Amino acid sequence: MKKLLIAAAALVAAGQVHAADISGKLVLYTSQPNEDAQQTVDAFKAKHPAVEVEWVRDGTTQVMAKLRAEFEAGAPKPDVLLIADTVTMESLKREGRLMAHDGADVSTYDPAIMDKDKTYFSTKLITTGIMYHADAPVKPTSYKDLLKPEVKGQLAMPSPLTSGAATIHMVAVTSHPDLGWAYYEGLAEQGANPQGGNGGVYKAIAGGEKLYGFMVDYLPIRGKADGAPVEFVFPEEGVSAVTEPVAILSTAQNPDAAKAFVDFLLSQDGQTLAAAQGYLPAHPAVAPPAGFPARDTIKLLDFDPAAALEGDAANKAKFTEIFGG
Amino acid sequence: MNHANGEGLTLAVLVVLVTLLCGVPMALLFKVGLTVNGEPSLGPLVEAVASRSVRTALWQSVESGLLSALAATLLGTVLALAVGLTDVRLKGPLVFCLLLPMMIPPHVTAIAWIQALGPSSPVLKTLGLAPAIGSSHPIYSREGLVALLTLQHTPLVFLIVRAALRRFPRELSDAARICGAAPFAMLRRVTLPLLAPSLLAGFALAFVAALGNFGINALIGIPARYTTLPVLLWRRLASFGPDVLPNVAVVSVLLAAVALAAIAVQMLLQRRLRTALVGLPQAPLAIALGHRRLVAEAGLWLFVVATLALPGASLLATALVRTYGLPLTGDTITFANFAEVLWRQSVTLRAFANSTAIAALAAAAIALISIGLGYFLALRPGTPGRLAAIASGQADVAFAVPGLVMSIAFILAFIRPLPLVGVSLYGTLWIILIAYVGVFLAVGLKPVAAAYVQMDASLEDAARVCGAGFARRLSRIFAPLVAPAAASGAILVFLTAYNEVTVSALLWSSGNETIGTTIFNYEDGGSTTLAAAMSTVVVLATVVVMVAMNGLARRVPAGTIPWRD
Numbered sequence: 085m086k087k088l089l090i091a092a093a094a095l096v097a098a099g100q101v102h103a104a105d106i107s108g109k110l111v112l113y114t115s116q117p118n119e120d121a122q123q124t125v126d127a128f129k130a131k132h133p134a135v136e137v138e139w140v141r142d143g144t145t146q147v148m149a150k151l152r153a154e155f156e157a158g159a160p161k162p163d164v165l166l167i168a169d170t171v172t173m174e175s176l177k178r179e180g181r182l183m184a185h186d187g188a189d190v191s192t193y194d195p196a197i198m199d200k201d202k203t204y205f206s207t208k209l210i211t212t213g214i215m216y217h218a219d220a221p222v223k224p225t226s227y228k229d230l231l232k233p234e235v236k237g238q239l240a241m242p243s244p245l246t247s248g249a250a251t252i253h254m255v256a257v258t259s260h261p262d263l264g265w266a267y268y269e270g271l272a273e274q275g276a277n278p279q280g281g282n283g284g285v286y287k288a289i290a291g292g293e294k295l296y297g298f299m300v301d302y303l304p305i306r307g308k309a310d311g312a313p314v315e316f317v318f319p320e321e322g323v324s325a326v327t328e329p330v331a332i333l334s335t336a337q338n339p340d341a342a343k344a345f346v347d348f349l350l351s352q353d354g355q356t357l358a359a360a361q362g363y364l365p366a367h368p369a370v371a372p373p374a375g376f377p378a379r380d381t382i383k384l385l386d387f388d389p390a391a392a393l394e395g396d397a398a399n400k401a402k403f404t405e406i407f408g409g
Numbered sequence: 410m411n412h413a414n415g416e417g418l419t420l421a422v423l424v425v426l427v428t429l430l431c432g433v434p435m436a437l438l439f440k441v442g443l444t445v446n447g448e449p450s451l452g453p454l455v456e457a458v459a460s461r462s463v464r465t466a467l468w469q470s471v472e473s474g475l476l477s478a479l480a481a482t483l484l485g486t487v488l489a490l491a492v493g494l495t496d497v498r499l500k501g502p503l504v505f506c507l508l509l510p511m512m513i514p515p516h517v518t519a520i521a522w523i524q525a526l527g528p529s530s531p532v533l534k535t536l537g538l539a540p541a542i543g544s545s546h547p548i549y550s551r552e553g554l555v556a557l558l559t560l561q562h563t564p565l566v567f568l569i570v571r572a573a574l575r576r577f578p579r580e581l582s583d584a585a586r587i588c589g590a591a592p593f594a595m596l597r598r599v600t601l602p603l604l605a606p607s608l609l610a611g612f613a614l615a616f617v618a619a620l621g622n623f624g625i626n627a628l629i630g631i632p633a634r635y636t637t638l639p640v641l642l643w644r645r646l647a648s649f650g651p652d653v654l655p656n657v658a659v660v661s662v663l664l665a666a667v668a669l670a671a672i673a674v675q676m677l678l679q680r681r682l683r684t685a686l687v688g689l690p691q692a693p694l695a696i697a698l699g700h701r702r703l704v705a706e707a708g709l710w711l712f713v714v715a716t717l718a719l720p721g722a723s724l725l726a727t728a729l730v731r732t733y734g735l736p737l738t739g740d741t742i743t744f745a746n747f748a749e750v751l752w753r754q755s756v757t758l759r760a761f762a763n764s765t766a767i768a769a770l771a772a773a774a775i776a777l778i779s780i781g782l783g784y785f786l787a788l789r790p791g792t793p794g795r796l797a798a799i800a801s802g803q804a805d806v807a808f809a810v811p812g813l814v815m816s817i818a819f820i821l822a823f824i825r826p827l828p829l830v831g832v833s834l835y836g837t838l839w840i841i842l843i844a845y846v847g848v849f850l851a852v853g854l855k856p857v858a859a860a861y862v863q864m865d866a867s868l869e870d871a872a873r874v875c876g877a878g879f880a881r882r883l884s885r886i887f888a889p890l891v892a893p894a895a896a897s898g899a900i901l902v903f904l905t906a907y908n909e910v911t912v913s914a915l916l917w918s919s920g921n922e923t924i925g926t927t928i929f930n931y932e933d934g935g936s937t938t939l940a941a942a943m944s945t946v947v948v949l950a951t952v953v954v955m956v957a958m959n960g961l962a963r964r965v966p967a968g969t970i971p972w973r974d
Contacts, residue, residue, distance in 0.1 A: 142930070145643070149915055153654065159835075179651055246643060248649075277632065291524070291528060291733070293527050312734040312735065
């Protein structure tokens with residue numbers, strides 16, 4: 085009975101959010117690229133013209149550094165956070181920094197990519213697979229193809245020490261029963277040199293310094309469409325994904341506008357916008373952009389953000405042991 | 410000692426101001442790293458020093474810093490002597506080109522060199538000289554890192570030494586030559602010993618700048634597996650979890666300690682090397698090189714071409730292709746990237762306006778502070794000198810700690826509303842301005858302090874005997890004498906702040922973008938070609954700014970504008 089009442093109250097509250105005239109200032113911290121962030125904000129404002137959106141864009145690392153400094157000084161500024169990965173969100177959730185949004189409608193989404201307590205919500209799938217140079221001798225289709233002798237010395241990969249997406253990829257791949265840490269040891273023997281973030285790896289391969297590497301999907305898929313000599317493949321074992329989650333801070337000044345923003349990102353319109361920007365939408369019913377395979381053919385590797393957060397230090401220590409940092 | 414007539418007050422204001430801008434933000438940050446459960450503790454620091462990765466990074470930071478500072482001092486001094494003491498032609502354009510590498514943000518320099526020497530180098534590809542694909546990149550090594558740091562900081566040393574040469578009394582060189590000293594003997598016995606304080610100042614500045622340089626350390630150091638402290642900081646920032654800030658703060662304490670040690674050594678040496686001279690800025694010496702002049706000129710211009718043309722051309726070529734990795738041909742050339750950054754993105758012009766305004770304001774403020782602080786630092790031994798040294802030490806540490814960390818420190822210090830006025834600077838342009846003044850004060854102060862060190866104390870005594878008060882002594886005697894050094898310092902500050910990216914990295918907000926953060930955001934979002942287009946525009950704009958400064962040359966004391974004779 086009590087549960088029913090809570091559910092009913094939540095429904096009423098959700099209804100109120102939509103009915104009420106939402107206005108005021110909304111502060112958004114995001115790690116989306118500039119143009120995408122601008123488009124997202126514009127589309128949201130078209131729906132809620134009374135809301136004035138102030139947004140700051142930076143890499144996830146800088147956004148989090150800024151936010152941590154604001155926490156330390158006791159004056160966090162943003163209402164909404166839209167960053168790359170769920171592990172960071174999980175960490176904020178544990179510190180009690182996130183506000184639950186029980187009214188959010190996630191019924192159509194895969195529960196594996198949503199927080200069960202409704203404090204953060206995945207908005208798209210930025211998968212990590214294999215990118216290779218168009219002139220490369222091997223055309224990899226499986227992770228194991230990167231252990232072939234002709235690949236030796238031609239591997240690039242983003243480092244988990246600097247990239248959240250790379251950390252999640254490492255955790256997902258090393259938890260796979262057929263790959264495990266032995267696979268990463270194999271990569272080290274192949275002379276893989278994990279360096280920096282995805283942007284650096286993309287440039288190394290597009291520029292022909294290296295021929296193969298782990299890479300987020302949209303850079304090579306967009307680059308290929310522009311004529312760059314690059315290819316991207318979703319390996320048969322599956323891909324890992326950072327899901328660009330959105331969350332409302334517990335200290336939000338304007339929770340109503342923040343909830344409306346989350347609802348917009350999860351709505352059909354918000355998801356169609358993500359696809360139009362060249363990303364794989366999280367919503368299963370929204371068609372992926374050109375250059376991507378059909379949604380149901382993309383296999384995701386298993387991943388649990390809470391476990392990844394627990395094992396973060398140990399995983400990175402293991403990685404450093406194998407690759408020497 | 411009587412401290413009446415404003416002298417004590419001036420000193421107090423200067424020291425308090427510098428402490429507020431440099432010391433307080435850093436102290437707040439260090440506090441985060443050196444407390445455990447609210448209790449002060451050295452535990453985290455001991456723990457950090459015990460870890461192998463921190464020790465390695467510490468050593469590699471010191472090593473790359475010393476090597477690059479040494480190389481930059483050698484190179485900068487040779488260039489300054491060639492331009493300052495000989496009769497090579499086209500000095501204006503030459504100095505101009507020698508200073509240009511400084512105007513380019515370090516991460517852009519790194520990107521340009523990576524592209525210039527790699528398999529996809531648009532220049533080498535067009536010439537058919539590009540290395541085979543998949544070959545490893547020569548620049549990803551300790552030597553590559555040191556070479557780029559050297560190129561980045563050579564102009565710093567060059568400017569400081571050149572400003573010193575300007576104040577060099579002609580009489581000494583003339584006397585040496587009348588006595589029959591050959592140019593090299595004069596250099597060894599007269600010129601270089603007298604330049605020692607400036608060489609030391611240049612070396613210290615280059616070392617401290619290398620310590621805190623983030624762009625080159627990250628873009629070259631990470632692929633080379635040559636981890637330095639700034640990269641270690643970045644890694645700690647990128648980890649998940651709540652203990653990010655304390656971890657970052659501990660590494661910052663280490664960096665600050667290295668910087669302080671370097672500064673202490675510099676101060677000790679500077680005391681021993683002091684030689685007092687009095688000289689007005691005057692016509693530069695021009696030793697006739699005779700038939701060797703062509704050789705010297707060729708050497709100088711070759712250096713310019715090697716350091717500017719190759720990365721510059723790479724940058725331009727990248728800005729002109731549709732997507733990164735394509736060769737530059739008639740089919741792939743496009744001006745779309747320039748159109749995008751100049752017309753479609755409103756942020757570009759706003760960033761130009763913002764950066765120009767706050768860099769100019771910061772440079773002016775720093776020049777004024779330096780003229781006051783430098784006086785106490787060099788000419789007033791005892792308590793005033795010690796107080797000034799404490800302020801200048803804080804400025805040095807603020808410059809040595811990487812900008813990204815300083816921007817965290819400034820958030821901690823200035824996020825709350827200011828007392829008395831009740832407004833918060835956070836989220837406005839003003840916080841970036843005060844951060845620039847705090848972080849770059851060392852750059853502007855170094856040349857001025859070196860200039861004061863060479864002044865004869867008899868100037869001060871004579872003025873006092875004649876009854877000139879403090880304000881009058883400063884404005885009528887010392888300010889004109891140190892003006893060239895202060896102006897060189899201010900120009901250095903302007904050009905450094907104009908393109909910097911790390912200090913404003915966490916302080917900018919929508920509407921308050923800076924040039925550096927805009928370029929970094931393009932690059933970070935994967936739009937390499939847009940970043941290259943914007944960088945190209947910035948370099949051109951910098952050239953325009955420098956040419957505009959030429960227009961001021963007639964109205965300011967001789968030697969103020971570094972590339973004018």
